[in-house]
Amino acid sequence: xxxxSQTIKTAHQIVMQKGEMYVGWSTKEDVRKRGGSGGLVTxxxxxxxxxxxxxxxxxxxxxxxxEAVPIITxxxxxxxxxxxxxxxxxxxxxxxxxxxxxxxALPAKGCDVRGxxxxxxxxxxxxxxxxxxxxxxxxxxxxxxxREMLEVMYKIKPEDVHGEEIEKGKLIFETKDGKExxxxxxxxxxxxxGRRESCRYCTIKIPNNADIACGNWGVxxxxxxxxxxxxxxxxxxxxxxxxxxxxxxxxxxxxxxKGVAARSKIKxxxxxxxxxxxxxxxxxxxxxxxxxRKELENCIDCGACKAVCPTCSCGDVSKCTEFHxxxxxxxMSMYHLVRFLHLADSCIGCGQCADVCPVDIPLTRLYRRxxxxxxxxxKYEPGMDMRKPPFFEAKLEV
Amino acid sequence: MxxxxxxxxxxxxxxxxxxxxxxxxxxxxxxxxxxMGRFQQPASARIIRVMCSGRIDPLHVFNAFLEGADAVxxxxxxxxxxxxxxxxxxxxxxxxxxxxxxxxxxxxxxxxQLNWISASEGEKFANFIRDVTxxxxxIGPSPLKPEGVV
Numbered sequence: 001x002x003x004x005s006q007t008i009k010t011a012h013q014i015v016m017q018k019g020e021m022y023v024g025w026s027t028k029e030d031v032r033k034r035g036g037s038g039g040l041v042t043x044x045x046x047x048x049x050x051x052x053x054x055x056x057x058x059x060x061x062x063x064x065x066x067e068a069v070p071i072i073t074x075x076x077x078x079x080x081x082x083x084x085x086x087x088x089x090x091x092x093x094x095x096x097x098x099x100x101x102x103x104x105a106l107p108a109k110g111c112d113v114r115g116x117x118x119x120x121x122x123x124x125x126x127x128x129x130x131x132x133x134x135x136x137x138x139x140x141x142x143x144x145x146x147r148e149m150l151e152v153m154y155k156i157k158p159e160d161v162h163g164e165e166i167e168k169g170k171l172i173f174e175t176k177d178g179k180e181x182x183x184x185x186x187x188x189x190x191x192x193x194g195r196r197e198s199c200r201y202c203t204i205k206i207p208n209n210a211d212i213a214c215g216n217w218g219v220x221x222x223x224x225x226x227x228x229x230x231x232x233x234x235x236x237x238x239x240x241x242x243x244x245x246x247x248x249x250x251x252x253x254x255x256x257x258k259g260v261a262a263r264s265k266i267k268x269x270x271x272x273x274x275x276x277x278x279x280x281x282x283x284x285x286x287x288x289x290x291x292x293r294k295e296l297e298n299c300i301d302c303g304a305c306k307a308v309c310p311t312c313s314c315g316d317v318s319k320c321t322e323f324h325x326x327x328x329x330x331x332m333s334m335y336h337l338v339r340f341l342h343l344a345d346s347c348i349g350c351g352q353c354a355d356v357c358p359v360d361i362p363l364t365r366l367y368r369r370x371x372x373x374x375x376x377x378x379k380y381e382p383g384m385d386m387r388k389p390p391f392f393e394a395k396l397e398v
Numbered sequence: 399m400x401x402x403x404x405x406x407x408x409x410x411x412x413x414x415x416x417x418x419x420x421x422x423x424x425x426x427x428x429x430x431x432x433x434m435g436r437f438q439q440p441a442s443a444r445i446i447r448v449m450c451s452g453r454i455d456p457l458h459v460f461n462a463f464l465e466g467a468d469a470v471x472x473x474x475x476x477x478x479x480x481x482x483x484x485x486x487x488x489x490x491x492x493x494x495x496x497x498x499x500x501x502x503x504x505x506x507x508x509x510x511q512l513n514w515i516s517a518s519e520g521e522k523f524a525n526f527i528r529d530v531t532x533x534x535x536x537i538g539p540s541p542l543k544p545e546g547v548v
Contacts, residue, residue, distance in 0.1 A: 288504030289541055323457055330464040331542050332503070337460045341499045370502050374495065391495055395487040 016238035016245075021260060023219055024241075024252035025227045028080070032226070035083030037216040040228035040250055041107050041133055042083040044212075046076050047244035048105045054131060058093050058106035060086060065161045066143040070096055072104070087139075087164055087171075088146040090196060092352050094310035098124040105240065106130070109137035110204035111350035114383025115310025117209060118346060121386065122313040131240050134210025134233070136217055138166065138270055139199030142355060149193035154181045198351030198364045201281055203274040206267050209384050212237030218255060218263025229255060229263060281365065282372060289332075295366060296336055298359040301326060305353035305363050306339065311346040311382065340370045345391050346382045347371040412548070414468040414534035416443045416527070419458070420515075421451045421485075424475035427517025437524035440531045443471070450474070452485030456496040459510065463500075466547035468540045469509045469530055473523075476514040486514070508533040509540060 025038030032039045045057045059082035060068040068089045073079060093106050094115025108116060113134050120127040141149075147158040156175055163174040171194070172182040188194035207213050211234045218229040230252070232238045244250045285291060306312055306320065314320075320342065324335035349371070353363040375381065378390050390396055420426040426447045432439060444467075448454055451474025462470045472493055474486045493512050500510045511530060515523050 288502065290504070292503060319455075319457060323461070328464070329544050331544060332464060334457075334460060334464065337464075337499065337503075338457060340503075341456050341460075341495055344495050344498055370499055373502065374498050391491065393491060394484060396491045396494070 016232055016242040018232055018234055018238055020232050020238075021255050022230045022232075022241070022252040023223060023227045023255045023259065024230055024250050025223075026250055027248060031080055031083045036085040037219065037225065038223075038227040039083050040230065041135065041214050042080060043249040044133060044240060044244040045105050045107065046079040047247040047249035048131060048240055049074065049079060050076050050249075051243050051247050053240065053243050054105040054129075055103040056105075058097060058104060060089060060091065062086065065164070066146055066158065072096070072100075072102070087166065088141040088143045090140040090142060090351065090355055092308070092310045092350055094119050094125075095308060097130070098313065101126065101129075103129040104131070105133065107133045107135055108207065108210060109135045109140070110202065110207045110209075111137075111198075111310070111348055111383075113207045113210045114204070114348040115350060117383045117386070118311040118348065119313055121389065124313045131236055132207075132210040132212075133237075133240070134207030134213040136206050136213065136215025137199075137202075138205060139195035139202070141194065142196050145193060145196075149188065153183055153188060153191065153193060156181060196351050196355070197281065197362070198349050198354065198368075201274055201278040201368075202349060203271045203278070204384075205270040205274070206231075206263075208233050210234075210237070212240055215263075217266045218259040220256065220259045220262060229259065278372075282369060288369075292366065293332065295361055296333055299333060299336070299361060300359060301333075301335065302358060303335075304356045304358065308352040308356050309343075310350055310352060311343070311348055336366075340367065342391075343367045344370045344374045345378070345380060345389050347375075348383050412539065413440070414442045414531055414539075415466060415548075416469045416471060416530060416534065417462040417467040418443045418445050418471040418473060418527070419451065419454045420445050420447055421474040421481075422447055422449045423481040424479065424517050425451075425473035425513075425515040425523065428473075428515040428519050428523040431518060431520030432524040433520070435520040435524075437521050439524040439527045442531045442534075443527045450480065450482050450485035450489075452480075452482065452488040452492075454489065454492070456492055456499070459496055459500075463505075463509075463540060463542045464544070466540070466543045468543070469511070469534050471526070471530060472510070472512045473515050473526075476516055479516065505540070505542070506537050508537060 024040045026032050026040055026043035031042050035042050048054045049057050056072045056074050057079050058070055058072050059079055061071050062068045066088050068086055070091050092115055093112045097104055098119045113132050119125040150156055150158045160175045161173050162176045165172045170182045170184050172180050174180050185194050213231040213233055214228050219227045320335045320338035347367045349368055351364045357363055380390055420429055429445055454472055459470050474489055477486055480486045513526055
């Protein structure tokens with residue numbers, strides 16, 4: 001470390017601790033420009049890699065405005081290049097890093113974090129070696145739906161889109177000619193576009209289960225849009241942030257009280273909205289068996305929903321597949337029955353299964369129908385803490 | 399046969415098919431003493447003996463329903479009397495989840511029942527089978543019964 005960075009360190013002689021909040025931004029001009037909210041997350045991940053805190057970082061490699069692939073990289077430049085946010089790439093990183101025994105840092109929205117913790121409980125991920133940078137998330141969009149929405153609602157060609165932003169309840173797309181097109185999210189969702197269904201009724205908006213929770217909520221005044229609000233939620237998170245400051249990648253300052261209040265206010269509003277959606281989607285219904293039979297009748301047994309499920313760690317040979325035969329003339333699929341049961345306590349409602357289903361079965365909605373009553377009754381929220389899944393308990397007092 | 403058939407129960411001479419999972423040490427003994435005590439019970443139950451009620455996987459119950467059972471009974475030793483110390487504590491947990499799936503699926507609550515029956519409770523076993531048979535006769539065949547199965 002050079003003399004200069006030593007002075008930077010003394011200028012920021014802060015010892016990070018669990019529970020503290022900061023507002024920070026990247027010191028790299030380029031990252032600040034491309035990344036959202038000051039590029040703090042990108043810089044923090046790059047610093048962790050540079051200073052050998054981790055061996056690899058998971059980032060999204062952008063293909064175009066609607067497509068990106070998650071990659072595991074050890075190249076600092078690749079991490080820095082990934083700066084920028086994409087709302088229409090609903091990926092989940094939990095399965096990607098499972099069973100790989102990596103020392104890794106990764107950005108994660110609420111459902112990624114929950115998936116990672118569930119995999120940790122099932123010994124597929126070593127949580128001590130995983131630095132989870134939680135991202136506030138108000139919801140993501142399905143790429144196919146987004147393209148359709150652009151043509152139908154915004155009347156612009158998907159190819160012309162240059163950037164996107166969510167601001168004050170409006171979804172704004174910027175085209176290449178510099179024009180901005182804005183429509184409120186409520187209006188879009190009324191027409192069936194906008195966020196994925198599972199995001200609408202999700203109530204985990206600030207991922208306090210991660211090591212560190214980052215987002216633009218609570219950044220006020222001059223810094224609005226140029227900085228990230230950070231809440232340290234574990235020792236690992238403190239280490240991650242301290243490392244980035246020591247390496248000279250980011251700068252932080254204490255947030256003002258107004259910001260902290262604004263953050264928790266937004267959180268409250270978003271969670272309330274989520275609960276409202278939940279009541280709207282899961283209305284009590286009669287003749288449920290017929291409903292489930294109808295929804296599942298198109299199933300082609302591809303197994304994609306299980307392959308992507310971030311809480312499933314059974315592998316190829318599992319109870320749901322081994323006792324399911326296409327030749328059986330059963331009135332319900334054994335595969336789905338077993339999955340309904342197994343996910344009752346562990347479904348995190350991430351929406352991956354419904355996203356990948358080739359015949360568009362709204363699987364997340366079906367799984368949540370079974371999961372909601374059990375999780376409410378047992379007061380168990382999968383992926384939020386290290387509590388053992390109730391199904392594996394030896395004894396349960398309810 | 400679908401929901402219409404289920405809505406019109408008591409078809410001519412129809413007898414419910416009930417699958418009763420019994421643990422080797424208590425409820426199977428209970429079934430035995432029901433016979434030895436000459437307690438009358440309908441011939442609707444098919445008993446499947448398992449070593450412990452904790453062995454009953456929800457999958458077994460699903461399979462019974464999908465193969466055409468009108469009701470499935472899970473029976474075991476009283477809590478605290480398990481031959482394997484805490485087997486039936488585990489049954490309770492599994493049953494809780496199983497019950498949730500069966501209820502949410504839209505099956506009537508009579509179709510899946512849990513009961514603790516000790517080896518000496520022959521009369522209780524016979525009464526249990528009789529009650530369940532009556533209940534199922536009232537609500538009719540299971541909507542999950544495959545075509546062609548009576």
